[in-house]
Amino acid sequence: MQLVVARIGRAHGIKGEVTVEVRTDEPELRLAPGAVLLTDPAATGPLTIETGRVHSGRLLLRFEGVKDRTAAEALRNTLLIAEVDPEELPEDEDEYYDHQLIDLDVFTADGVEVGRITEISHLPSQDLFIVERPDGSEVMIPFVEEIVTEIDLEEQKAVITPPPGLIDDQAEIASSREDSA
16 A cells, blocks of 8 residues: 655755655655655656765755755655555554545544544644535534544544534634723
């Protein structure tokens, strides 16, 4: 099975290094020197990681055969894909691969069906479940512990405790302004 583990950003310096947007919780395993990664677009790869280092909080990689800024810049926006055994599980029991979460049924804690997870959106601050509701509409649910209280892979379901307004129209409007009347 294939997992997207990073997206190549801009070139860094003149010796072929690139910044990468990490999309794995295991960068030390998936993005280690010597790792051979498939790419999207496929014609760009496969790429073998020659070196990696952290600079100012960003991971920088250099690939074999990419020796200058021009070659590095040509890789921009390429997705890096690792081949992973489908039975492999993340090290931490509270971590999941996207393929484990796609198609889970989503219910509220009191048993109301919300829909089915169709996509995981990885944002810088948090991940979001994109959930298709029974009526065909979509709702985005932050994948945070306060909202997603249970993931049951055996039962193929996720349980959420959404705040008012997340999946319904019952939002509570709070104002810090005093009534001026």
